[in-house]
Amino acid sequence: MRWTLKPKANNTTINQLATSLNVDHVIAELLVQRGIETYDQAKKFFRPSLNDLHDPFLMKDMDKAVSRIEKAISEGENIMVYGDYDVDGTTSVALMSSYLKTYSSQIATYIPDRYDEGYGVSYTGIDYADDNDISLIIALDCGIKAIEKVTYAKSKGIDFIICDHHRPGDELPNAIAVLDPKREDCEYPYKELCGCGVGFKLIQGLASKNNQPIDDLVPYLDLVATAIGADIVPVTGENRVLAYYGLQVINENPRLGFKAMLSQVKKSILTITDVVFILAPRINAAGRMKHGLHAVNLLVEDNFETALSYASEIETYNSDRKDADKSITEEALEQIRDNKEEERYTTVVYQENWHKGVIGIVASRLTETYYRPTLVFTRSGEKLAASARSVKGFDVYNALDACSEYIEQFGGHKYAAGLTLKEEQYEVFKQKFEEVVSTTIDKKLLVPEITVDTEIELEQITPKFFRILKQFAPFGPGNMSPVFMTEGLTDTGYGKCVGADEKHLKCAVQKNNTTIGSIGFGLGPKHDVIKNKQYFKAVYSIDENEWNGTVSLQLKLKDII
Template identity: 50%
Template sequence: MQKIWNLKQPADMNEVKHLSAALNVDMAIANLLVQRGIKTYQDARSFFRPRLSDLHDPFLMKDMDKAVKRLVEAIQSDEKVLVYGDYDVDGTTSVALMYSFLQNKLTNVDYYIPDRYMEGYGISKQGIEYAAKNNYSLVVVLDCGIKAIDKIAQAKEMGVEFIICDHHNPGDEIPGAVAVLDPKQPGCNYPYKELSGCGVGFKFVQAFCRDQGIPEDVIYELLDLVVVSIASDIVPLTGENRVLAYYGLRKLNSNPSIGLKTLIKYAGMQGEIRVNDIVFRIGPRLNASGRIEHGKKSVAILMAQDEEEAEALGSEINSYNEIRKTLDQNITQEALEMIQQNDGWEKLNSTVLYNRDWHKGVVGIVASRLTEHYYRPTIILTESNGMATGSARSVGEFDLYEAVGACADLLESYGGHMYAAGMSMKIENVPEFRRRFEEIVTESVKKVKLVPTIDIDAKVSLSDLNPKFLRVLNQFEPFGPHNMMPVFLTEDVMDYGTSRLVGKGSEHIKLDLIEANRSSSVFSAIAFSQSQHFEMIKQSLPFDICYSVTENEYRGKVYMQLNVRDMRSRLSESNDNA
């Protein structure tokens, strides 16, 4: 599928020149910084050299004083406290962080992860009943709860109090908990709104330490958990998240917890661990536990105290991940075949598939796979507890949550945001839901193009990519939403004559490139899953590439490599897009 290349407008030239001189960096680097809102030396210092002292005062968060006071009371009275969290990576890291901190301060503390299939997302009726039956007077809930109005009221009637630590958008009403910590709730003046669920839990622990005169160095040891949550939950890597992720990565690379060290080993990771490694290799293993068996196994390995325990759990979790991958591959293939067997599928603007036998734990992953394949809003449904239940994924700027909400009369429940959602409905409603959702998407296509777009930060020459440029570029890390790895455009490149197809199915291209009519230097590049361009490359004619600059290690030697996102012939009419 042809992609649109969107070349960003250069930043204000006066600001770029000023910053370039102040930092003694290339104009291209200064342009990237100004595009990211970094315009002064002080801005750049905070960006390149994050400090833990840059973290905001946790007591700026609404209800923080109430939360700390209630926790202090629970500790002083030796109450039974339950730490409750969601079954995904953000939830399990949150629970591991809070439980690890509290286990030496309370005689009676335990944790609870709801069963993905029997209880579903958020605070469950079963969870409340468990707390009441076992005499837990206080529940600290993390990464969920902000919309649990009725559940919190029910818990209060049963004598169970809640402190909510969440980061999702609230509804019209805030639950009547003892304290609600959520920077997105109305009336909260906390300066940074984009914390992960684990990040909110960290701020709660930080506030408790300040109140009780405990050195904060103690909780900085938990930052490897925080960065795993930040990366896996795909929250913006700006502001406070950038500080937490920066120091979390330091901890993860130098002295990770026993459990994370074990997961790193099973993921086969060597060298420096970056955000992408967490997203694609650590996070999926932690998620696999909740998808295939139970999320409590993920909490258990994150809190493992010895290598033998961690090894046993790591082996088990890794086996769940292998099962998850097999299910993912098989169901994705079945879904693709189902689409192609449907007459007129190529004219549709959306995909809604239902199969009662698909595994509920991987339908979200399959939805993501299909959006990548066909680039259209996708919903994958299966049967669970007599209902059609599933996950949805969006593309581009299409507001998925709004579209699903327009079909609310056909749904039993739904939730999510612009790019991802979950829902359940009566099985007999699936055909009408499919029809109406397609109608809504088709109408929206007039406003939002369902064509993949590559945002390009700047046009550069290959000769600009010198060691100093790469050294400064590396300091832009950690990369993530709102601070993505820069993408560059270089025009008029040519095959040096040694480019070749690689991979088991010859689906990738290993490139050796030179700039036409410029430097004779040869640049190494890789273009994953772009074998369709190979004939164009071998014609010995100039073409354009958009790419990111990365470092690759081979036989102990580190060298620069271009990760090509897309390429096109200089003769292509689509050049007008840039």
């Protein structure tokens, strides 16, 4: 691990903010690091308001999208809500279809089959719409590159509205409306919405046209918050407001599908991290192991017994997914070792029988092991399909673009993408990808980085300090949970390795007569660093530990040296 201490913020600004807010200097420093320098900015940060959401009609084509949907509803047209099979896509379909059903009964939902149709808008989906007399398709979390598909739909008299957040290509599809804040000609003030967030802006636009108050839309925000967490978009600006209110809904009045999934979870308050690790994998498991429509059905179900039954099925899919990802990860690691590819700048592995639904997770696992841009391929029909994952600071989408002569199709983000290619192109592509990455990546990016917000002493960690820190949530990219560093620590002498294979480190750290319990997940091998009361320094975040009904502050150690 390399530790990077954030540059010191302007001291005068920090002091002024600390005075105006009547907070600790460290709290003020953390705020300034996040671009919050005035009392009003801090008020917006600590008290997110629905009034801070932007006017949806600032988004290019929003007026066209709203008008076309209003026409379809008033004329009794059949509308199909189409979305990708991941969390962002399935939550988007649940959100849009359940909202439109409050106006019309002519609403169908469609999720492509991951294996038969692949990612994005499919000809099969358009043919299904044609067969069922559907004249309008609203595509969510996909469609920005579906040039030929949208043209094909038009030839069958089917209109498209696209709600996407992926980067557009040089040409936009010939749809009635293309809602995507990343369009170059779109002046929407916030560019980092997820697909479900763009869908929410569309229902906000429809609601405002019908003089429906924003408060009526709050129950849908549990879906948006889940997509924000799962899609790893920045939790800043508008996303922060949407996630804040969405988490309130999840914790206070969750939809029955969430309630069913959480019925076995013993947690009183869910954070965005819990959403990412508890809800998202289960929603994703349906599309990975069976079909994404199972997730949509669960998310819109209004009978609790039925929801429990759906949730139980999804629990089985999730268990199968875990087994598959564990065995494939082991096979992939073996392949890397057998081929003596540990010293490369990239990981590219392929096995034709690997389960297509879990190759993205496997790519993430391999990135954790070797920490370099990673591609995991499997066979998909006549072609090979891959999931790509990157390391912090390196744009894998651009790297794939540089290899596009060997690729049939690709799309995605800076840190995660998907692609297909012909089998005969695999070896030359693998060579080219290694070449592109090795010549463009800053070598220090191949060592995992811990970004440290500031250095503090243990005595500064008080219940009041932690109470204010908790209000920095929801956390996520752009607003990560603060990370601190303290030097000159010693262990009380009772530090030990715990957990399966003694993988984790449990200890109590002390300095200047202050002692705090600590846990370091994955830090078991570093037990020697704290032995015999030797001095060490640590980077950590702060959280609460509940034991036998007693709640105390603890340090979550990220690394020690």
